[in-house]
Amino acid sequence: MTGRSERPLRVLHVVTGLASGGAERQLLLTVRNLPAHQRCEVVALTNPGTVAAALRADGVPVHDLAMTGNRDVGALPRLTRLIRDGDFDLVHTHLYRAGLYGRLAARLAGVRAVLATEHSLHPGVIEGRPVTPGVKGLYLAAERLGRTTVAVSRQVERTLHGWGVPPARVELIPNGIDAARYARPAAERAAVRRRLRTELGLPQDSWVIGGLGRLVPGKRFDVLLEALRELVGPGPSGPWLVLVGEGPERSALECRAHELGVRGRLVLTGERDDVPELLTALDVLAAPSVEETFGLGVLEALAAGLAVRHSACPALDELPAGAAPGVRRIRSDAATYASELRELHASHGPHRRSGPGGPPPSGPPAAVAHYDIARVGAELGALYDRLVPAARRAESRARLPGRATSGP
Incomplete structure (x- = not known):
């Protein structure tokens, strides 16, 4: 028999950094409020700060990729190996740089269920910086490597559509607060x-x-x-x-x-x-x-x-x-x-x-x-389950060499 108790869904969150900003604190709340059958780990490309400490205190494994800059391409094989070795069912990226490296690494590692949350996007500005043609081109190329982009507000949803991201690839799930x-x-x-x-x-x-x-x-x-x-x-x-x-x-x-x-x-x-x-x-x-x-x-x-x-x-x-x-x-x-x-x-x-x-x-x-995070977490968890059905999780794990077909 297979089911959620036997086959937990393994999720890796990839985030640019873990200092205490809005997107980072939102990630912490999200991980705390996902359904129990979804097991999360987090990797920061750089700068693991107070949010990393809070996650670890909760028992969530946190990895530091120690990326030295935007062009540290040596981080890509390290991230790919981490995803492959961790046997993750789904990769969820947060923020621009993590979206570029995380979606590409997930695809190279063979993970098909890849999504991103867009926390800070305006028509001409992303994460406080002007959007150049090069930045926009890289963003859209990375977006096509994933399955879904989560917009945290209708304003972000409209911007994504205006950039040419098809509506079928965008899910509106707002941020939440721990009421x-x-x-x-x-x-x-x-x-x-x-x-x-x-x-x-x-x-x-x-x-x-x-x-x-x-x-x-x-x-x-x-x-x-x-x-x-x-x-x-x-x-x-x-x-x-x-x-x-x-x-x-x-x-x-x-x-x-x-x-x-x-x-x-x-x-x-x-x-x-x-x-x-x-x-x-x-x-x-x-x-x-x-x-x-x-x-x-x-x-x-x-x-x-x-x-x-x-x-x-x-x-x-x-x-x-x-x-x-x-x-x-x-x-x-x-x-x-x-x-x-x-x-x-x-x-x-x-x-x-x-x-x-x-x-x-x-x-x-x-x-x-x-905007209670309990409701938002349940909604995001349901999206994870749609992207990675339990039967597919069981099949993919059974195919892994040297892995037993029973147990998580």
Whole structure:
């Protein structure tokens, strides 16, 4: 007899790196929420960071390919060998470089079920970089080596279709958030808030604005620095700004904060794997990026009970009005953010209607429930099973030399 208990589906996720960015944290949540019969391993082409540590703590094998650059073609045979030796049924790639190398290596290793999740694609920009004819050509050539591309939003789906990817090769499966991780008793949330404010050097009674994401130009965190200058008055009172994330713009943001005279009210947390907890230390999330493929940070802040001001969030654009109370879309300029944040501070002060660091008593908003990772993980798991039926898994394993035909 064959079945899921006897024939687990072996999945290898190939990702460019495992620093704590949106796509990387999404991969962690996905692996945690796939069906039990699907066994995952992860390989990072380079830079295994905090997400790699979290995966390993969960018991997920993580491989580091130690790739030295985009043109390190020696990584291809290493990745091909890893896939072949691991006897994987399905290879799932994440991010541009991993999509190029991972899909080619999977085909060379004889794996037919190959898919990619497109986390960050716009008509003229991919992962924050302009799309040149060469980049687009490589992308489309690699796409044809796979079976399916998963779009995380309708905006990404439309872009893929506009690039010429046939609709039959695109599946719309959104990102998800771990809604259960935000469901803490009020007293526990308040204790976490106090602890993290102390750790970050924030006065307990201060009003704190937060930004969440990689420190890259596309996030436009400089807009928040300029808005902070307008909000900070003389004396010790005034708001603070906390930026949660790491990236190449860190030094530039620190220099800009010095120029604007607000460096003393800026906290840069660096790369963290406790984002849901960190959000309890904030009062409002500000997201001035104008180019997002999903808007994961906005949803995380909404789950944490924060007021949100943002300039782009396709995930919310696809939902009915009223699904995200406390969220407002505004123009991405310093004057607008300063005005909106000043109004929020005046109307709510340091204590939101939901209490410090938690969702309203009525429960999570509809948008949070819609994007719950438990539902998203089940949907992706069902796609895996369609791509690799159990009977085909049993047949392929039986053909492998030296492998028993019973057992996983």
